[in-house]
Amino acid sequence: MMEEHILVVDDSPTIRSAVSFCLRNAGYEVSEAKNGKDGLKKLESMKESRQGLALIVTDINMPQMDGITFIKNVKKSNFRFLPILFFTTESKKSILEKGRAVGASGWLVKPFQPEQLLWAVKKLVWPK
Numbered sequence: 001m002m003e004e005h006i007l008v009v010d011d012s013p014t015i016r017s018a019v020s021f022c023l024r025n026a027g028y029e030v031s032e033a034k035n036g037k038d039g040l041k042k043l044e045s046m047k048e049s050r051q052g053l054a055l056i057v058t059d060i061n062m063p064q065m066d067g068i069t070f071i072k073n074v075k076k077s078n079f080r081f082l083p084i085l086f087f088t089t090e091s092k093k094s095i096l097e098k099g100r101a102v103g104a105s106g107w108l109v110k111p112f113q114p115e116q117l118l119w120a121v122k123k124l125v126w127p128k
């Protein structure tokens with residue numbers, strides 16, 4: 001059986017590997033990207049087979065392409081129906097509303113515990 005596949009997009013190598021580690025430990029397959037631009041490239045390479053992609057997890061503050069722009073682009077792509085969970089350091093309402101407005105399904109405020117991440121992921125991941 002193919003594992004549910006999650007794309008993790010974050011410019012911080014530390015956060016990216018912590019998140020990936022946590023998800024892999026929970027049995028998910030994980031791909032990583034270091035900013036929105038890189039994330040779109042990864043999606044482009046998966047577009048034929050979809051590779052079991054079931055969720056995108058993305059940071060908001062990133063160089064080259066931030067999370068809001070990335071989400072907007074995903075919503076215009078073949079992957080527009082994929083649920084998207086985003087991370088932010090700001091719990092400001094404006095950021096959360098912006099995320100919602102561009103089509104994100106949920107968010108986590110950093111720093112978060114592994115259990116919070118897994119809870120949110122389990123809730124959002126696309127059922128097969």
Ligand SMILES: [Mg+2]
Nearest residue numbers: 011059061062
């Ligand atoms: Mg960042």
